[in-house]
Amino acid sequence: MKSTNEKEFVTLIEEHQNLIHKICRLYTKSNTEHKDLFQEITIQLWKAYPKFRGDSKFSTWMYRVGINTAITLYRKSKRRIQSLSFEDVAYKVPQSESYDDTEDQQIKAIYQAIKQLNDIEKAVVFLYLEDKSYKEISNTIGITEVNARVRMNRIKKKLIKQLNP
């Protein structure tokens, strides 16, 4: 029974893995961190899987667990992230294929600006980029819809300020 569940779970993760990659993309600063966070999200999803009853879509549930894991891990590792290695600093300008070399300077700059946001703000931006409604954003993060709108407006102002110092 457990074996069947596991197989089912692994298949679902394989299908929806881009979603986890995208969370990792916003919350990490190096390939190593990306891999670590991916693994951590997968483990947390597996632990939470018995509670997933199928009331919501698997992807919706993944957003919730994935973002929560990223936020928790981000908070835990704040100190660690502040002491970046040379490789990590070099990584700030996306270089690997998975981080798309073809992005123009403006896109690169805005990615960097988003990476400077706090963990909750990143989650709001992430769901916005995923084209989620404010209702979905509020449900996923656990804030009110009004709060989601207010936060998004603040984020936009913050980003404009950062991009045009």
Next chain:
Amino acid sequence: MDELKRLKKDWQENQKFPKLSQFEIYKFLHKKSSSLVKRIFVLSLIEFGFWTFISFFIKDNEAQQRFDQYQMEHFTIPLIVIGYAVLLYFFFLFYKNYKSISSIDSTKGLMQQILKTRRTVKNYVIFNLVFLYISIVIGLLIELNNNPDVVMLTAEFNSTGDYLIFYGIIIILTLIMMALLTALLLGFYFLVYGILLKKLKNNYKELQTIEADTD
């Protein structure tokens, strides 16, 4: 904010991420196979320490001192040396299994390594049982030939012609002792390694389902 809209477009178009296979995802969930094999290696060392510790306690007891007086070192020392050499070989195998399982990158390879580890543990248990039986038989033969009380008793039975009964009793008592020690040792190994082997077997079954689907 136009930049954010552009980014949204780019975000949705740019989906170039490394594609992880089911096996790689499985490995994230199952660091446990390698950690189980590591535990087997560590446990074998602890077990070795445990038995060595016990042997220090029985070293000075009466029976051991009497046994030492028989001066049968030409039997006992090679037996001990062989025993330790084989144990060292098993520790090496356990360590090798752990190192190999940590660097496997295919379902089939991991399955094979799990089978190999289970086989190593089974051989280790078999060796320990066989070594115990050989030690008991050698110990018994030494006692029969050297213990003055036993030698006298043997002579008595021989003179009355009841030596078959005497040896019959000795054999039955030895078999009972062997059976009891076997049960004790198997019980011990079941507690120490059996549970880990069962978990490895479950991992193996899960891998089988993944392997069956990817074929």
